[in-house]
Amino acid sequence: MIASEIEIDIRFSETDAMGVVWHGNYLKFFEDGREAFGKAYGLEYLTIFDKGYFTPIVKSEIDHKAPVYYGQAIKVITRYVAAKSAKIQFEYEVWNITTGELSAVGKTMQVFLDKESRTLELLTPDFYRLWKEKNKV
Amino acid sequence: MIASEIEIDIRFSETDAMGVVWHGNYLKFFEDGREAFGKAYGLEYLTIFDKGYFTPIVKSEIDHKAPVYYGQAIKVITRYVAAKSAKIQFEYEVWNITTGELSAVGKTMQVFLDKESRTLELLTPDFYRLWKEKNKV
Amino acid sequence: MIASEIEIDIRFSETDAMGVVWHGNYLKFFEDGREAFGKAYGLEYLTIFDKGYFTPIVKSEIDHKAPVYYGQAIKVITRYVAAKSAKIQFEYEVWNITTGELSAVGKTMQVFLDKESRTLELLTPDFYRLWKEKNKV
Amino acid sequence: MIASEIEIDIRFSETDAMGVVWHGNYLKFFEDGREAFGKAYGLEYLTIFDKGYFTPIVKSEIDHKAPVYYGQAIKVITRYVAAKSAKIQFEYEVWNITTGELSAVGKTMQVFLDKESRTLELLTPDFYRLWKEKNKV
Numbered sequence: 001m002i003a004s005e006i007e008i009d010i011r012f013s014e015t016d017a018m019g020v021v022w023h024g025n026y027l028k029f030f031e032d033g034r035e036a037f038g039k040a041y042g043l044e045y046l047t048i049f050d051k052g053y054f055t056p057i058v059k060s061e062i063d064h065k066a067p068v069y070y071g072q073a074i075k076v077i078t079r080y081v082a083a084k085s086a087k088i089q090f091e092y093e094v095w096n097i098t099t100g101e102l103s104a105v106g107k108t109m110q111v112f113l114d115k116e117s118r119t120l121e122l123l124t125p126d127f128y129r130l131w132k133e134k135n136k137v
Numbered sequence: 138m139i140a141s142e143i144e145i146d147i148r149f150s151e152t153d154a155m156g157v158v159w160h161g162n163y164l165k166f167f168e169d170g171r172e173a174f175g176k177a178y179g180l181e182y183l184t185i186f187d188k189g190y191f192t193p194i195v196k197s198e199i200d201h202k203a204p205v206y207y208g209q210a211i212k213v214i215t216r217y218v219a220a221k222s223a224k225i226q227f228e229y230e231v232w233n234i235t236t237g238e239l240s241a242v243g244k245t246m247q248v249f250l251d252k253e254s255r256t257l258e259l260l261t262p263d264f265y266r267l268w269k270e271k272n273k274v
Numbered sequence: 275m276i277a278s279e280i281e282i283d284i285r286f287s288e289t290d291a292m293g294v295v296w297h298g299n300y301l302k303f304f305e306d307g308r309e310a311f312g313k314a315y316g317l318e319y320l321t322i323f324d325k326g327y328f329t330p331i332v333k334s335e336i337d338h339k340a341p342v343y344y345g346q347a348i349k350v351i352t353r354y355v356a357a358k359s360a361k362i363q364f365e366y367e368v369w370n371i372t373t374g375e376l377s378a379v380g381k382t383m384q385v386f387l388d389k390e391s392r393t394l395e396l397l398t399p400d401f402y403r404l405w406k407e408k409n410k411v
Numbered sequence: 412m413i414a415s416e417i418e419i420d421i422r423f424s425e426t427d428a429m430g431v432v433w434h435g436n437y438l439k440f441f442e443d444g445r446e447a448f449g450k451a452y453g454l455e456y457l458t459i460f461d462k463g464y465f466t467p468i469v470k471s472e473i474d475h476k477a478p479v480y481y482g483q484a485i486k487v488i489t490r491y492v493a494a495k496s497a498k499i500q501f502e503y504e505v506w507n508i509t510t511g512e513l514s515a516v517g518k519t520m521q522v523f524l525d526k527e528s529r530t531l532e533l534l535t536p537d538f539y540r541l542w543k544e545k546n547k548v
Contacts, residue, residue, distance in 0.1 A: 009443075009446065011439060011442055011443065011446075012290060012291065012296075012442055012446075012456060013290060013296045013298055013438075013439055013442055015290050015291035016286060016287060016289050016290065016291070017286065017289035017290070017291075017293045017294075017343075017344050018191055018193065019291045020193075020291075022286075022287045023164065023193065023194040023197065024161055024164035024165060024168075024197075024287055027160065027161035027164065027424075028161060028422060028424055031161075031422055031423055031424055032420075032422065035420065035422075035423075044482075045423060045481070045482070046481070046482045054155055056155065056157075056160065056201070056204070057160040057201065058200070058201045059198075059199070059200050059201065060160065060161075060198070060199050061196075061197070061198045061199075062196070062197050062198075063195070063196050064193070064194065064195045064196065067193070069291075070291050070456070070457070071455075071456070071457045146306075146309065148302060148305055148306065148309075149305055149309075149319060149427060149428065149433075150301075150302055150305055150427060150433045150435055152427050152428035153423060153424060153426050153427065153428070154423065154426035154427070154428075154430045154431075154480075154481050156428045157428075159423075159424045161424055164287075165285060165287055168285055168286055168287055169283075169285065172283065172285075172286075181345075182286060182344070182345070183344070183345045206428075207319070207320070207428050208318075208319070208320045292465055292467065294467075297438065297467065297468040297471065298435055298438035298439060298442075298471075301434065301435035301438065302435060305435075328429055330429065330431075330434065330475070330478070331434040331475065332474070332475045333472075333473070333474050333475065334434065334435075334472070334473050335470075335471070335472045335473075336470070336471050336472075337469070337470055338467070338468065338469045338470065341467070
């Protein structure tokens with residue numbers, strides 16, 4: 001299992017009138033998590049783009065466990081989830097560092113689109129197959 | 138089954154570098170959908186707040202079917218989904234009005250928190266039970 | 275003087291932990307204002323793009339006069355401000371419809387970039403000169 | 412002159428359909444800059460809140476010099492600007508670390524509101540006067 005971690009300070013603009021982080025912002029934290037994973041394991045958005053693909057999110061889920069308040073910091077753990085088909089899947093844990101509580105868990109699924117035609121790639125792209133072999137996932 | 142509809146113009150700031158609406162913004166469209174539903178059926182955020190409750194989102198899901206480009210408009214259909222417990226559940230359809238395509242479907246679940254203590258309300262609040270009876274859901 | 279008006283419902287996600295609309299979101303309201311102006315006067319973003327230009331914002335200012343709370347609605351008045359050079363300038367007023375108060379005023383300036391080369395257009399593009407003549411501005 | 416610096420990775424969600432950082436997001440970078448300044452000099456949002464005040468932004472300006480693309484990183488320099496009256500003023504420089512170019516400059520002005528009554532504080536609060544003396548500004 002391969003995973004990465006990143007710590008994030010909450011922006012004031014990410015809070016809402018309940019005084020906590022607005023629920024939709026967790027998708028930004030997942031994005032930060034993917035980015036950190038990509039840097040750690042050589043699967044960055046721009047690398048994929050250079051190989052000829054966009055990898056849009058086609059599915060996302062968030063389960064909220066505890067709120068995060070302004071002034072608190074979070075840690076996002078991003079775990080790669082293997083799939084047979086031409087997909088990139090991650091699971092996330094968002095920890096409230098300040099309280100030690102698990103704030104949320106979530107999942108995303110990405111597919112490969114040819115960057116010119118924007119058509120769905122049904123077969124695993126070569127570079128991604130090699131990446132999987134190299135990382136034994 | 139009770140539901141509401143709302144049309145939304147895409148903001149330029151809601152697009153991303155792929156030229157389409159950034160996936161996380163669909164949670165804002167779901168929010169607009171809930172708001173429209175609340176106005177239509179008397180279950181607005183501020184009404185609930187006046188009854189003594191916050192109703193934070195504890196679960197959300199988005200399934201993306203087709204992108205939405207800047208300059209296109211969308212329609213959000215928000216459908217109330219009955220639950221026995223003290224929860225508010227909705228299902229959403231986001232239609233691309235310009236292309237006629239279904240762009241995304243999704244779900245959210247909300248719970249009731251006492252607005253002073255911020256503790257979870259395990260029993261269905263009276264006002265919500267009455268609302269459900271009145272709307273036969 | 276040519277101007278347009280648009281009414282906007284505040285999203286819950288646009289509020290912050292002070293319980294009011296986060297200051298930066300006014301730039302989204304200005305964007306909505308420009309969009310409404312563009313529709314009313316034939317100067318839409320996509321029209322300009324079809325003529326071969328991007329028109330990025332190079333300058334923006336916001337003066338806040340009074341907060342806007344969740345549950346309140348706003349009206350944005352967008353006024354075209356003439357300039358001799360190859361620029362698009364607007365002034366904005368954001369009114370809190372619920373309270374009748376002026377919430378903010380602001381300004382933006384846009385320039386023309388060739389959409390292929392992304393270089394600055396120093397001369398007023400033909401289509402824009404014609405638009406100005408037609409609208410006597 | 413007292414100032415602080417912070418480096419920020421651009422989020423994909425912060426880009427727009429022109430492929431660059433959406434102009435309004437610079438106000439989030441200024442927020443990150445103020446936060447970094449607050450941590451460095453003991454003038455954090457929550458410290459001010461504990462002293463009994465909100466400090467909303469009442470004025471902001473952004474001058475854009477050069478775009479920032481996804482995959483690039485920025486540095487925000489936040490400089491305190493002294494004022495005689497009960498205000499907090501900052502000037503910002505946003506540098507594109509990847510290209511070495513100055514991307515934007517800007518300013519913000521904040522006032523003090525009593526956190527209970529939300530009325531404007533016309534006199535410099537004691538804690539802020541002491542902070543200014545200590546920092547010789």
